[in-house]
Amino acid sequence: MTLSRAVWKLLRAQWWIWLNNFRRARGRTRFAYAISVVFLLGVAMGGFALSWALLSALRHPRAPAGFEVAGSGSPAALIESIPVWTLSGVFLVTCVFSFQVLLQALYLSGDMDLLLSSPLPARAVFVAKLLQAILPNFVLFSAFTLPLLWGLGAAYEYNALYYPLVLLLLVLQTLAAAGLSALVVMVVVRVFPARRVFEVISFLGAMIGMLCVQWYNLSYSFGRDVDSDAAVPALGQIVSGLNCLSVFWSPLAWPGLGLRALVRGEWLLALAYLVLSAGLAAGVFVLSLSAAERLYYSGWFKVRSAPGRKSKRAAARPTEKERVGRLPFLPPPVWGIVLKDFRVLRRDLRNLSQLLSPIIFALIYVVMVLRGGRSSTGEQAMAVFQEYSFYFAVLIALFACWGLTMRLAMMGFSQEGRNYWIVKSAPLRPEQLALAKWLVAFLPSVAIGAVLVAALAVMQGVALGDVLYGLLAVVMIVAGNTGLNLAFGITGARLDWTDPRQMMSTQGVGCLASLVGMAFQGVSMALFLGLPLAVHLLGGPVLIGRLAGFITGGTFCAGVAVLPPLLVHQRILLIGEEGL
Amino acid sequence: MDEDRALIRTVDLTKYYGRHRAVEGLNFAVYGGEIFGFLGPNGAGKTTTMKMIVGLLRPTRGQAFVAGHDVVREPVAAKSVIGYVPEEPHLYAKLSGREFLRFVGDLYNMPADQVNRRADELLRLFDLDEAADSLIDSYSHGMRQKTAVAAALMHDPRVLVLDEPTAGLDPRSARLIKDILRQMAGRGTAVFLSTHIMEIAERMCDRIGIINAGQLVAIGTMEELRAMSAGQASLEDIFLSLTGGPEYAEIAEVLR
Structure with missing residues (x-):
């Protein structure tokens, strides 16, 4: 032939x-x-x-004249x-x-x-x-x-x-x-x-x-200090380079x-x-x-593809001696799944990129907010920013956590993929499985949220009381968000994916989760932050405002953290059987 | 045999995928201390039956009992005594073999010190200790299969359900698994395995069930099957006569 x-x-x-x-x-x-x-x-x-x-x-x-101005010849x-x-x-x-x-x-x-x-x-x-x-x-x-x-x-x-x-x-x-x-x-x-x-x-x-x-956001943030006249010679340099x-x-x-x-x-x-x-x-x-x-x-x-070969670094790792303890208040199966998911997420670079994105996103916005506060054009904004800087810190932290929580909670079950038989055939109650996946999403999100709030508070010189209230708000709102996204994740779980971007059964579930999540964030932030702010603006004591915010916001977030996963937890038993 | 001693019992077990009948009205029992071979052509319903017994699929009708527990109504109690090895060993590629076994130990609520000891024992037994700290990602098919069998044995189950356990294994590993299954049965475990290798079924299994097009067409010891099949000598002949022998004869004729 x-x-x-x-x-x-x-x-x-x-x-x-x-x-x-x-x-x-x-x-x-x-x-x-x-x-x-x-x-x-x-x-x-x-x-x-x-x-x-x-x-x-x-x-x-007239074109040649314009080019001469730019210093790039004809x-x-x-x-x-x-x-x-x-x-x-x-x-x-x-x-x-x-x-x-x-x-x-x-x-x-x-x-x-x-x-x-x-x-x-x-x-x-x-x-x-x-x-x-x-x-x-x-x-x-x-x-x-x-x-x-x-x-x-x-x-x-x-x-x-x-x-x-x-x-x-x-x-x-x-x-x-x-x-x-x-x-x-x-x-x-x-x-x-x-x-x-x-x-x-x-x-x-x-x-x-x-x-x-x-890049656009960052360059905009940094570019405000750059003289716009300098752009013309720069264009000329690019043309000359080409x-x-x-x-x-x-x-x-x-x-x-x-x-x-x-x-x-x-x-x-x-x-x-x-x-x-x-x-x-x-x-x-x-x-x-x-x-x-x-x-x-x-x-x-094929030399490097041979199975079972270990690099010197991997062989030297003392994993054999590694003994990870169990948390006394968590059932071993729940702790086992949490530990397993953290290992898998950390080692699979495809997942890591999705997890790092919201963190980088948050860091960029932190930089922008901090630079925005120092800009020459925003003195009035600066004053507002300094007065309510702890609110900004909480907002930024929640913004960063939201992306991370969505990824971890919504994809928690889909993440199992074709390995789902391992947990499904194990003697686990659906509530235990849901709790494990909830923790997998909640713990890193709340840790990052807390670090961001603390770091921003230190940079802005926020009072300790403000920081503690901000941390409380972050913990409760992230908990609610985790419950909400987990429920959507259970409903739309898909196990036969090959590309992590196809983890949900339909794109509609993701869109709906985003919309409902946005509404939840809005309501919970209004309760947690809006109420104290309103009391403060009306001249009331800060403590009363915060107490009202904590009771209403905390109850609302706790309800959302628990109820949606509970409502759909029986579906966990059916994951992997749909369409059969 | 006494029905009360049955560690696996199915009652009118039926599964439909939409309109397609996968399994219809299965009634059989597997007893402690016996190895039960489950044979059938491709697509006959073996894997579906096994998945219903281990609680991976919900039956459309009927029930499956494991150690006296209804798999649908008391899934946790039923699953806690089962060790399962699927046909394709999909394992967490980004865990090492040792981490995977420890994870399985946690899932089955084993005490922490026992998890570590048992994992080390099984890794040694299956000759996986050299690769124990490498990611499963780098394992060959045979190594993955052995890891899956080791995981099924972690909690010392009373019921073992194995879908083609020797597929893709070298003769030494296959022999090891056969010996382990025999030992487990000797200690009172009910071993329920499917295989396409007639020699394994004939030599290892105490009783054999043959499923064809979703229905159990024969069940019994080798002698009982021989008696049912008008004196056919080998299990292969019995199997072919029950599941479509003439078609195979035609194929052989064409290839000749």
């Missing part, structure tokens, strides 16, 4: 799998697919129109460097993003042995795996880069050869990047177990994503330089650059593929 025919067969099989999944998917999933396709097409078309319009604007007679230089940095960017981004998908496709998909033992050329299996892995990323990147480059062509009326060549070079850059990425995957998997690498990458991806989202990428000695720049020569009409130079870059990309792809294939066949990568 020829290579192309075998690759075609394998890709067709993947297409069938995708098609079967699509046909058997629920209506709303199919709708989501359709919306995604329409959205992507919209982005591509919108991107094309936008880049055409914006790049055309640079042809305006717009022509920037325009001509667009293909260079776009295609270089595609190569680098594909290298990075292909790593995780290739790791999954080559080592974690589980069908490599089946495919390699079939009478298909081994190279076809690798090519198909590579294509299958990079195709989604290629489509996604193309939806952004093709409109930009074609928009550039339309704006500057480049010749007809430019458009297909852009597509061809994009394909070649992607293939070369994926080939290199496959090699890097092999090397990394040689040193670390594939599954661990996947977890670490997922963890880093989640953390970087979260920090990127929060122009610097267009150097003949960098192979990454060759495809872009080829396109530049093509649009300038320097045909020989264009041909030389394009042949060089096409040859290099094809060569890198074929060499990487062949090396990856040889390494795979030699079993080179």
